[in-house]
Amino acid sequence: MTFEQQIKEIVGDKGLITDPQDMQGYLSEWRDKYTGKARLVALPKTTDEVSAIVRLCAQTETPIVPQGGNTSLVGGSIPFDSGNEVILSLRRMNTVRDVDVKGGTLTIDAGCILADLQTLADDHGFMFPLRIGSEGSCQIGGNISTNAGGVQVLHYGNTRDQVLGLEVVLPDGEIWDGLTNLRKNNTGYDLKQLFIGGEGTLGIITAAVVKIYPKPKYQQVALVAIPDVEAAINFLGLARQLSGDQVTAIELIPRIAIDLVVKNVPNFSDPMPQKYDWHILVELSSSVTENLSTLLEEILEQGFEKEIVLDAIIPASDAQQQKLWSLREEISGAQKPEGGSIKHDISVPIARIADFIQQADTALQKIIPGFRPVTFGHIGDGNLHYNPLQPEGMDKQAFLDNWETVSRTVHDIAHSMRGSMSAEHGIGRMKKNDLPLYKSEVEIDLMHRIKDALDPQNIMNPGKLLPDRK
Ligand SMILES: Cc1cc2nc3c(=O)[nH]c(=O)nc-3n(C[C@H](O)[C@H](O)[C@H](O)COP(=O)(O)OP(=O)(O)OC[C@H]3O[C@@H](n4cnc5c(N)ncnc54)[C@H](O)[C@@H]3O)c2cc1C
Structure with a gap:
């Protein structure tokens, strides 16, 4: 049996896309910055199906790109151009497994759309506090894998703060059932934290237990x-x-x-x-x-x-x-029709925000005179979307050719204030090789060692998040 036939055995006709035309929506992203090719798109319905697909990929050393709602702004959910990779879309895994109103938790499949979870919580007199612009498309598995932020982090914290338990399919196909709803559990390493913000490089999140809160009247x-x-x-x-x-x-x-x-x-x-x-x-x-x-x-x-x-x-x-x-x-x-925009998602200590904006605006005016600073965002978390927009009338590509210089300048300024070059959107393809500029060798080495230990074949979202080895 061919690889494709074996996948079809696992997921059935409805769970497999091989026609390049039908794959298109899975191969490019919201900003049209990244496109790629894939061998096929697999759409499992259950954790056991995910496990069987991953086992097959491990046996055949086939790389996997986990994909949620595909709203990543750093190219994390898009395959490369080789055409070897399998996209594993969680789209069909959207069952609500449990609503616990006494304990204040939801247990849900990873493919549930964020907006649907907000409605579900609301229907039970609760609220789920993660609110982001992409909530109509992004999935809770993607939110957890990117540790998404949003407008209520100030009061409720990041996605990381909402997660009590996870179910994960590991890179060899084994299933880790960590679906606890305990709020206190000091029994060793908190393993779920590795997968939260892991951008699909260590395993595939198939389900989660998340907190819900009393709805403010x-x-x-x-x-x-x-x-x-x-x-x-x-x-x-x-x-x-x-x-x-x-x-x-x-x-x-x-x-x-x-x-x-x-x-x-x-x-x-x-x-x-x-x-x-x-x-x-x-x-x-x-x-x-x-x-x-x-x-x-x-x-x-x-x-x-x-x-x-x-x-x-x-x-x-x-x-x-x-x-x-x-x-x-x-x-x-609203920035899109205005031409090129170089996006940044930085954070700095709150007391340094005004200083950061002033320094970055001054430095960038020297690089691209007349650029239009569109600087907005979650100021209570020290997180700014610092998006220089091209000067009116400038050629879009000529402006975008400055991406690397501009980003390096902006990230260096944030770093000089002990800030972060990625407060919300993660690293993905876009920023992985900049990581060594802003993280210590010890940190990068630890990240590589964790990756090697969990995914020795490097099949789980390879080429994302971790910088290329020297
Ligand atoms: C208009 C717009 C507004 C946005 N606003 C915000 C914002 O305010 N705050 C914010 O933080 N982000 C924001 N984002 C970015 C994006 O929506 C988030 O990163 C979101 O959490 C991604 O979820 P997703 O389901 O679309 O994941 P995807 O884009 O599909 O994937 C993101 C990453 O997670 C991995 N992944 C996805 N699902 C799984 C899984 N089940 N298991 C393992 N790995 C997985 C992918 O491989 C990829 O590396 C915005 C994006 C857009 C387009």
């Missing part, structure tokens, strides 16, 4: 115009103190981001009558403080007195609040 957002970036940090401190730490999100939004959304996305208008350079979108949540808008007004009033607030709007309806969140979520897409 009340939620209120405000769009606040501020004089400068430093004011955003000061506002966060003030809001946390006055609200008893009820700030669940705070996002930095520059003037240009609002202008791009209004220009390039239908049905948006400028939310404020007057134009300001910097804004924050702040959200308070509570189940005890009913009148959050009054609390927000008090915070804003003190903000005015301290000259860290210039103007604000507090939407009256849920629909208006949602519109402000949509404005924030549309920023990424």
Whole structure:
């Protein structure tokens, strides 16, 4: 039997794609930055099927690319050009195994779409706090493999903080059942942590136990115009103190981001009558403080007195609040029609954010005079999407040719502040060879040793995350 026939034996007709045309959606990604070729796409329905596929791949030394919702922004889910790799898509593994309302957990297959899990939690009077722009497509297995962040990390933590247990198919096909819902368990190495953020290089996550939280009864957002970036940090401190730490999100939004959304996305208008350079979108949540808008007004009033607030709007309806969140979520897409954009996803200590922006803007103006800085994101976590956009009228490719120089400059500045070159999106193909610039030899060596121990044949997402060996 051929390899393809053996895979078909395992997954059936519906679980196999070999036609190059039908594979297309699995071979390129959201930004069109990476494309590749694959031998086939396998779509198993159960953990046993995943295990059988991985066993076969181990026997034949066939490399595997685990793929979730394929929303990776670093090329982690895309195969290389060899055409040898098998894409193992978790798309058909989307069963809810258990909802435990007493213990506050969900046990779900890795292929469940994030937005569906949010709805599931909501249906049971709970909430699942991971909120990211790709939530309609990305899968919980992908979120765990990238330790995804998002807008509520400030209050609830990263994906890592939501995971209690995992089920993983290891690179030899063995199944590790670590599906515990225990909140305390000190019995040695916490093995699940290796796979969280492991970007599919150590095994395939097939199921997880995640925490759900009591749903806040009340939620209120405000769009606040501020004089400068430093004011955003000061506002966060003030809001946390006055609200008893009820700030669940705070996002930095520059003037240009609002202008791009209004220009390039239908049905948006400028939310404020007057134009300001910097804004924050702040959200308070509570189940005890009913009148959050009054609390927000008090915070804003003190903000005015301290000259860290210039103007604000507090939407009256849920629909208006949602519109402000949509404005924030549309920023990424609104840059696309403007040409080339060089994306960064850095983090620095919160106190250094304004300094970082100032240093990076100054350095980049010297490299590409007239570039347009689109700098936004999760300021409460020190995480910025620092996305220089090409100068108006410049040739897109000529701008993008500067990618390496620009990124190196931006990452060096973040690193000089003991920051990170990847706060959320991970390493994938895009940043793997930059890792040695920013991690010690000891760390890189430890990573290689863990990979060698778990995947000695190097078949699990090879060429991703780990830098090439010297
Ligand atoms: C519009 C947009 C907005 C975004 N916003 C955010 C944001 O706010 N915060 C954030 O953190 N990210 C964000 N992202 C990036 C991306 O959505 C996240 O990294 C997400 O967690 C990836 O999930 P996925 O299911 O699409 O995984 P994929 O893209 O399919 O895969 C990502 C990586 O995980 C591996 N993988 C996938 N599933 C498994 C599995 N079951 N077992 C083992 N390995 C697996 C893949 O091999 C790959 O290396 C955004 C992306 C887009 C397009």
